[in-house]
C-alpha cells in the first residue's frame with residue numbers, strides 16, 4: 001500500500017470515527033462541564049446568612065397578602081451593622097437579604113412601586129435597608145446578595161406583560177445602586193397578583209438584566225443558572241450530589257425538575273449548577289416572637305452543616321431579624337455555639353504532616369497540606385492513596401475535597417484503616433465528593449489509612465484529605 005493511500009485511508013477513518021463518536025456519545029463529557037471562576041469563588045464561601053425581613057416580621061405572617069399598610073414596617077432600632085457583626089463572628093462569608101418578598105414591599109425606595117420603605121413613614125420615609133446592609137457588609141468584609149421575589153401580590157401590573165419590565169427595572173435599581181452583589185436569589189413562586197392574575201415570567205429578560213448590571217453575580221433559582229435549589233428547605237443535599245444539572249427545557253417553579261433530581265444533580269448534566277442548601281434557624285422564614293424558644297439546637301445546626309457544606313453544597317442559613325430590626329439574642333448565641341464547635345472540630349487536621357503515597361509508592365504530599373489549590377490528579381479513573389500518620393490518632397470525621405475547577409469526577413470511594421492485626425478495615429464509604437465531603441463515623445484509632453477511589457468519570461483530582469475529631 002502506498003503511503004499516500006495509507007494517509008487517505010487513515011484520514012477517512014478519523015472522519016468516520018469522529019462521526020461515530022458524535023452519534024454514539026449522547027452524554028456530555030464531565031470533563032467539559034466546568035464551573036466559571038465566579039462559581040468557584042462562590043463555592044469557596046461555603047456558609048452565609050439569609051435574612052428574611054419586611055412587613056411579615058411585624059404581622060406574624062410568612063406570605064403577606066400585599067394589602068398590608070406600609071406603616072406596619074417600623075423597625076425602631078434597625079442596626080444592620082449588628083447583623084453584619086453577627087454574621088462575621090459566626091464565620092459566615094456574606095448576607096442575602098429579602099429586598100422584596102411575595103407581598104411586594106420593597107426594602108429600598110423603588111421608583112417602580114408605591115409599596116416601599118418610602119411609604120412606610122419609617123425614618124420619615126428616608127430609610128433604605130439595602131443601603132444600610134450593603135454598607136455594613138462592606139465594613140465587615142462580607143459579600144452582599146439580594147432576594148427579589150418575582151411574585152408580587154401588591155403590584156398592579158402583576159399578571160400583565162408590563163410587569164416583566166417593572167421587575168427588570170427593579171432588578172436594575174438593586175443591582176446598580178448598592179455596589180457588588182455576589183448572588184441574586186430568584187424565587188420560583190408564581191401565584192396570583194392583586195388583579196387575580198398570574199404572571200408569565202420573562203426569565204430571559206431578567207437574566208440579561210442581571211448579567212448586564214452585575215456580570216459577576218451568581219444567579220440562584222431552582223435551576224440556576226449560577227446555583228440551584230436542592231429540593232428541600234431542610235438544608236440537606238443528597239448523599240450523592242453532582243454539581244452538574246440538565247436545565248434545558250426546565251425552568252424555575254412548576255417547570256423545575258423533580259425535587260430528588262435537584263437534590264442529587266445529574267451525573268451527565270450539561271450545565272454546572274452547584275447546590276445551595278437554604279434552611280431557617282427557626283421554624284419560619286420570618287421572625288415571630290412565638291418561635292423564640294424554637295431556635296435550632298447546635299447539634300441540629302452541626303448536622304445541617306455536614307449535610308450541606310459536607311455534601312458539596314453551600315449553606316444559606318436564615319436568621320430572621322426581629323421587630324426592632326436586630327438579630328435576636330437566642331439566634332446569635334446559637335450561631336456562636338456552632339462557630340465554636342466548627343472551630344474546635346476543624347482546628348486540627350490529624351492527617352496534617354502525614355506521609356502520603358500513591359499505589360506505586362510515590363510521595364503525594366499535596367493532599368494533606370491544607371491548601372485547596374494544590375491537588376493530586378490520578379493517572380486513571382481509580383486511585384489509592386495511603387497515609388501514614390506521625391503517630392496513631394483517634395478520629396471520627398473524614399473530610400475530602402476534589403479540585404472542582406478541573407471538573408467533578410469521583411463517583412465511589414471508601415476509606416480503610418490498618419488494624420493491629422495488619423488487616424485493612426473499611427470505616428467509611430460514599431459516592432460523590434465534589435468541592436467538599438464530610439462523613440462522620442464511630443471512633444477509629446489508627447496510624448495508617450488509605451483512600452480508595454473505585455469509580456470516577458475521568459481522572460479525579462484530590463485536593464485535601466482530613467481526619468478530625470468532632471467536638472460534638
Ligand code: FUL
Pocket residue numbers: 062063187188189278285
Ligand atoms: C420560598 C418562599 O415562598 C418562602 O417564603 C421563603 O422566602 C423561601 C426561602 O423561599 O420559596
